[in-house]
Amino acid sequence: MASVLNSSTTRFKSLPYRSGIIYNFLTQRLYDQKKKYSIIARHIGNGKIHVLDIPCGTGFLARYLHSSTIYEGWDLNKKFLKKIKTDWKKKRIKVRKIILKHSNIFEIKNNTEGKRDVIVLCDILHHIMPHHVKLINLAKQHARKVIICEPFTTNRGEIQAHDFLGRFFIYIFKFLPVSLFKLIDFFLIDNDGVNSFEKRTKWKFTPHSMKLFFEKLGFDKFIKVGDNIISICTPKRAVLSKDKK
Numbered sequence: 001m002a003s004v005l006n007s008s009t010t011r012f013k014s015l016p017y018r019s020g021i022i023y024n025f026l027t028q029r030l031y032d033q034k035k036k037y038s039i040i041a042r043h044i045g046n047g048k049i050h051v052l053d054i055p056c057g058t059g060f061l062a063r064y065l066h067s068s069t070i071y072e073g074w075d076l077n078k079k080f081l082k083k084i085k086t087d088w089k090k091k092r093i094k095v096r097k098i099i100l101k102h103s104n105i106f107e108i109k110n111n112t113e114g115k116r117d118v119i120v121l122c123d124i125l126h127h128i129m130p131h132h133v134k135l136i137n138l139a140k141q142h143a144r145k146v147i148i149c150e151p152f153t154t155n156r157g158e159i160q161a162h163d164f165l166g167r168f169f170i171y172i173f174k175f176l177p178v179s180l181f182k183l184i185d186f187f188l189i190d191n192d193g194v195n196s197f198e199k200r201t202k203w204k205f206t207p208h209s210m211k212l213f214f215e216k217l218g219f220d221k222f223i224k225v226g227d228n229i230i231s232i233c234t235p236k237r238a239v240l241s242k243d244k245k
């Protein structure tokens, strides 16, 4: 874990991670964000629910949450946290209370604030390989419900982007040598300034093998949305993976 916890924010970030507007534009080319976050919001539910979104990125999920929700987001990207605050002030985000923290998501292990109602892990597991199981188990210990949304593959040959522009670029990327693609990724795509290209591109499942992976960790509800699978677990019913040993 040391390498993750010692990560600093000073490393180079690609263009989308320097501007929340560009990040939101590009992710909408790749994923059906409206459908994805609406489903997650539906499974969070209405009422005075305390949601912890780790990492929160630009807080796009919060736009779909009921106004009575307490939204808490942690991320190492200060610009993204600032964008969430602006979006909240401009009423693009309508939740009643917002708590933002510039923090490493693995700091949840030191949480003393009691359980959150829901922890959401969205589009992060492939970034933090090989520490993804550790994060899932931490989330299960600190929430009554865990919702994970993750693409089942980061392989250029297998991604099916959401719209025409996304599909066009994915098609072009398929023909580039790895060295050139890595360079483009570094400056223009998914380089979050925290996790390496090598780690992020090792994430390879099929929808079926990803479901089996999450079932072993106690998840029992699965919804496929394009390249993403939303997996849901209610930890008090789930068997923690460490308990199985």
Ligand SMILES: C[S@@+](CC[C@H](N)C(=O)[O-])C[C@H]1O[C@@H](n2cnc3c(N)ncnc32)[C@H](O)[C@@H]1O
Binding pocket: 004, 007, 054, 055, 056, 057, 058, 059, 060, 074, 075, 076, 077, 080, 103, 104, 105, 106, 121, 122, 123, 124, 127, 128, 192, 194, 195
């Ligand atoms: C692909 S984005 C996903 C953000 C958001 N959940 C979403 O659905 O758009 C990945 C985010 O993870 C953040 N990140 C990566 N590793 C992190 C860590 N160890 N602690 C906190 N944030 C991290 C990056 O700053 C980036 O904003």
